[in-house]
Amino acid sequence: MSPLLFLLLAALTVASALTVVVHTNPVHSACALVLTLCLLAVFFLGLDAQLVALLQVIVYAGAIVVLFLFVIMLLNLRVEARAMAGTLLVGTAAAGGVALAVLIVTALRRAAPPATANLPAGFGETAALGRQLFTVYLLPFELTSLLLLVAIVGAVALAKKPT
Amino acid sequence: MADVAITAAKSLFIVLLVVQVMGLGVFFERKVSALIQDRIGANRAAILGFAGLGLVNTLVADPIKFLLKEDVVLAGTDHVLHFLAPVLSLVPVLVTFAVVPFGDVLQVGGRTINLQAAELNVGILYVLAMVSLGVYGVVLGGWASNNRWSLLGGIRGSAQMISYEIAMGLAVVSVVLTYNTLDLQVMARAQGHLIGGWLPGWGILYQPVAFLVFMTAGVAESKRIPFDLPEGESELVSGYFTEYSGAKHLMFMMSDFVEVVLVAALVTTLFFGGWQVPYLLRDGFHLPWGAALALPSWAVALLQVTSFALKLVFFTWLQIVVRWTLPRFRYDQLMRLGWQGLLPVALANVVVSALVIVLAAGPAA
Numbered sequence: 001m002s003p004l005l006f007l008l009l010a011a012l013t014v015a016s017a018l019t020v021v022v023h024t025n026p027v028h029s030a031c032a033l034v035l036t037l038c039l040l041a042v043f044f045l046g047l048d049a050q051l052v053a054l055l056q057v058i059v060y061a062g063a064i065v066v067l068f069l070f071v072i073m074l075l076n077l078r079v080e081a082r083a084m085a086g087t088l089l090v091g092t093a094a095a096g097g098v099a100l101a102v103l104i105v106t107a108l109r110r111a112a113p114p115a116t117a118n119l120p121a122g123f124g125e126t127a128a129l130g131r132q133l134f135t136v137y138l139l140p141f142e143l144t145s146l147l148l149l150v151a152i153v154g155a156v157a158l159a160k161k162p163t
Numbered sequence: 164m165a166d167v168a169i170t171a172a173k174s175l176f177i178v179l180l181v182v183q184v185m186g187l188g189v190f191f192e193r194k195v196s197a198l199i200q201d202r203i204g205a206n207r208a209a210i211l212g213f214a215g216l217g218l219v220n221t222l223v224a225d226p227i228k229f230l231l232k233e234d235v236v237l238a239g240t241d242h243v244l245h246f247l248a249p250v251l252s253l254v255p256v257l258v259t260f261a262v263v264p265f266g267d268v269l270q271v272g273g274r275t276i277n278l279q280a281a282e283l284n285v286g287i288l289y290v291l292a293m294v295s296l297g298v299y300g301v302v303l304g305g306w307a308s309n310n311r312w313s314l315l316g317g318i319r320g321s322a323q324m325i326s327y328e329i330a331m332g333l334a335v336v337s338v339v340l341t342y343n344t345l346d347l348q349v350m351a352r353a354q355g356h357l358i359g360g361w362l363p364g365w366g367i368l369y370q371p372v373a374f375l376v377f378m379t380a381g382v383a384e385s386k387r388i389p390f391d392l393p394e395g396e397s398e399l400v401s402g403y404f405t406e407y408s409g410a411k412h413l414m415f416m417m418s419d420f421v422e423v424v425l426v427a428a429l430v431t432t433l434f435f436g437g438w439q440v441p442y443l444l445r446d447g448f449h450l451p452w453g454a455a456l457a458l459p460s461w462a463v464a465l466l467q468v469t470s471f472a473l474k475l476v477f478f479t480w481l482q483i484v485v486r487w488t489l490p491r492f493r494y495d496q497l498m499r500l501g502w503q504g505l506l507p508v509a510l511a512n513v514v515v516s517a518l519v520i521v522l523a524a525g526p527a528a
Contacts, residue, residue, distance in 0.1 A: 025241075027241075027306055028244075034299065054285050054289055054291075054292045055288075057295070057296065058288065061295070062291075062292060062296055062298070062328075063325060066302065066325055069302050069303075069306075069321065070302075070318065073302070073314060074318065125284045126288075126345055
């Protein structure tokens with residue numbers, strides 16, 4: 001990805017992410033969230049991670065935000081009167097954001113420079129990613145699926161009417 | 164430069180093919196339905212006294228009428244989203260065809276051109292991603308109209324599309340297990356072998372259950388009868404596009420029909436050999452009793468593209484006939500079919516497919 005394209009996309013992403021937070025209309029916020037997620041998928045494409053990019057679109061943009069919208073419409077949420085919450089909340093959030101930015105910059109400065117050249121053949125393709133998941137990262141992968149299963153069972157238990 | 168031109172030509176070709184088949188679909192919708200219901204159907208519009216069995220009506224008069232109608236936008240609608248919704252409905256469906264192969268390869272002047280607009284190693288997942296984005300047109304169209312009927316239609320549409328996407332995705336998983344690839348072109352090529360030397364090894368023979376689940380979920384995704392609860396004109400006027408007129412209404416109608424063609428294209432590619440013509444290999448026909456007929460590359464490609472187009476037309480026609488044969492489901496029946504019918508069947512199919520593949524492969528090497 002050329003630096004110019006990267007900057008353009010990054011600016012767009014930040015702008016749409018800000019829209020999510022600042023917009024007073026919850027439906028518009030959700031739409032901006034979809035745009036943000038799709039733009040992030042474009043960054044994954046630029047990093048040769050086609051599978052991750054598409055999973056991002058399918059899972060987050062295609063399913064989760066649709067559920068957000070579904071809930072917003074069912075609850076018939078109104079347009080918020082103001083874009084920002086109280087000053088205390090904004091102040092705390094801003095302090096947290098600055099702290100996080102400092103943390104990321106420090107961590108990046110200490111980290112080893114990224115190895116840009118000599119990617120293995122088939123890097124980011126489905127087969128390579130699947131092989132990694134089912135060999136090196138098998139235990140975390142299975143634990144995650146167990147976690148999801150627990151969440152599903154929990155949702156069913158909560159939704160079920162007591163008999 | 165030549166590569167860009169070739170890709171552009173391929174993209175243009177597949178879009179034109181899809182739009183042509185879609186036009187035929189609209190023609191079927193009006194004339195085949197008339198035949199089914201013992202009516203005459205569209206026959207009013209004519210050019211110089213030529214009505215062409217209703218072709219003039221469906222292909223010329225109707226689109227012009229839609230485009231010339233006033234674009235009514237009521238006060239109280241959300242203008243931006245009201246404008247965006249038809250676009251968000253149509254664009255994701257149209258771009259999906261980028262990964263659908265319409266032929267094997269074409270050899271021109273020392274170049275071997277793969278007849279597929281975009282070669283992605285994640286092919287079928289790209290299709291699922293784009294289809295899942297199509298739901299935003301329905302939801303936002305329903306919400307932005309500021310109309311109770313539209314909102315109900317939008318909510319129904321989002322719930323329905325998410326429910327049936329799961330069954331559709333699981334049907335695709337078992338197909339992917341069978342072919343061991345995500346690329347639709349590789350899947351189409353894998354269906355070129357013969358079983359017992361004479362029977363074309365199309366996907367339907369390996370995955371009949373996945374075909375039934377996929378076809379049902381596909382019809383539900385395109386929101387057509389018997390799954391047209393989001394529109395349901397007897398209950399919701401016209402559902403999520405009640406407040407749309409003119410060209411925007413046309414875009415919603417068009418995305419419905421393009422979805423029909425998309426389901427036809429996917430069913431063809433996954434289960435009916437895609438562009439395969441039985442016994443036609445890259446150098447010509449090889450019939451099972453030994454006769455052979457050599458053909459040049461362009462003739463083979465032409466036959467394959469024709470075969471793909473004919474299969475597309477057939478499955479489009481089949482979906483139109485289904486739409487005019489079955490009555491509409493009730494909402495609870497729709498949800499029960501999706502979650503308690505298709506989903507368990509699709510899950511069981513994945514497990515059985517995986518078991519058969521593992522057992523057929525023998526002990527792990």
